[in-house]
Amino acid sequence: MVDIAPFQVRLRTPIDTAHGPIESRRGFLVAVEHEGETGVGEATPLGGWTESYTECEEALNRAQTVARHLDWGIALARTNAPAARHGLSLAFSVARARSEDAPLYRSLGRDERVERVPVNGTVGANGSPDVTATAATELVGAGHDCLKLKVGTNGVETDLERIRAVRNAVGDGVTLRVDANGAWARSEAERAISGLAALDVAYVEQPLPADNLDGLSALRDHGVGIAVDESLVAHDIETVLEHGAADVVVLKPMVLSGPDVAVETARTARAAGVEPVVSTTIDAVVARTAAVHAAAAIPDVLPCGLATGQFLETDLAPDPAPVENGSVRVPQTAGLGVDQSHVL
Ligand SMILES: [Mg+2]
Missing domain, CATH: 3.30.390.10 (Enolase-like, N-terminal domain)
Structure with missing residues (x-):
């Protein structure tokens, strides 16, 4: 049925x-x-x-x-x-x-109990350096030690000023990532990466458009990791790995066709020395919680893009995996942890 x-x-x-x-x-x-x-x-x-x-x-x-x-x-x-x-x-x-x-993450193949999954805080692309630094400081105050800063809508030099303001405001102990959503041309990406390396940015997500796997490969090993997200819409993980296009892969279970596939893709990436990060397509509570379980099924997963419930005004059921202190609590009840009486 x-x-x-x-x-x-x-x-x-x-x-x-x-x-x-x-x-x-x-x-x-x-x-x-x-x-x-x-x-x-x-x-x-x-x-x-x-x-x-x-x-x-x-x-x-x-x-x-x-x-x-x-x-x-x-x-x-x-x-x-x-x-x-x-x-x-x-x-x-x-x-x-x-x-x-069993909780879903155990059923997805993790054989030990996992209490929490670390998550990054996210700062939007449009603030001035001051506004961006203030938003970043608030997230650090709420317990995040890893931030993802959206870039790519203001020009490289403005974005570098914004990231510099954040680094100055939050200090050296906070991991910074940036996400350009494929906005840059090759020369812009190269300029951005040399600036971001000096600001100790861990990785830049999708500095070039999704299809430019060779270009992404050429940007690696310049002091900032290269992550792909949109590239996994058009290309399977094997193609991305064959091109050597990434240090990190952002795995969205909704895009990859299931939490089972996301976990399998994470294992394939790890076997090739590429780190997986799990994220969502800003889904409702059922898929969002499933993404939490997928992340929990990956041992020692890096901070994930799972603090996306905050973008919703309404939702289908109470959130069983709320963000607290820079991580989400993994539900331990049998199945997903979402109260199915709310959604059946
Ligand atoms: Mg992204």
């Missing part, structure tokens, strides 16, 4: 995407039954990152029909739209974890 229910949650402030600003996140809750347990998953497509809302709905409807006539395992195997597959796969994984009486 596969049940599908549409939902919508409102964002606090619109977020800019390559497909224009969005004010809400729309998706589908997916419920499956497995070994007498019900598991709920979430499929929340995001244009430019996954299939569209309509394509997701069509893929889930097809899966529902296949599940009715055959079984939902076949439906899962035949679904190749990433958000739709994420919803189905998560629902199954949660039902299985519940039947094993």
Whole structure:
């Protein structure tokens, strides 16, 4: 049995995407039954990152029909739209974890208890140096020792001033990352990286557009790590690793088609000496909590981009993995930890 229910949650402030600003996140809750347990998953497509809302709905409807006539395992195997597959796969994984009486992260292959996952605080791209430094200082005051600063909308020199103001304000003990979302040309990225190296920035996420894997490779080993995020939309992990395009890979389970695939991708990256970081596509509580479990399934994971519940004005259920002191608490109850009575 596969049940599908549409939902919508409102964002606090619109977020800019390559497909224009969005004010809400729309998706589908997916419920499956497995070994007498019900598991709920979430499929929340995001244009430019996954299939569209309509394509997701069509893929889930097809899966529902296949599940009715055959079984939902076949439906899962035949679904190749990433958000739709994420919803189905998560629902199954949660039902299985519940039947094993284990939290999801244990069911995803981690064999020891994990209490917390470290997360980075995020500062937006548009503030002046003073405003950016103030926002960074507030996050450090709230317990974050790793910050991600969005860049790429103001020109390289302005961004370097902003990062310098942050480094001066927070001191040497705080890890800084920047995310350019593919905004720079090669010459800008080279200028940025030499400036960022002097400010002890750990890594820069997507300094070049997603497809420029050779360009990304050439930017490595200049004092700042290179992370890819958008590159994993168009290219699989093997291609990214073959090109030597990254020191760090940002893994979004919704984009990769499931928390199971995200954990497997993390293992593949690690085996090649590349560090995984788990993040979300600003999903509702079901998928966000699943991303927390995926991160918990990766031993000694670096701070992750999982403090994204704060971007939502409304949500589907109370958050079982709130951010406190720079980390999230990993739910230890059987399954996901989200109260399914709120979402069924
Ligand atoms: Mg990113």
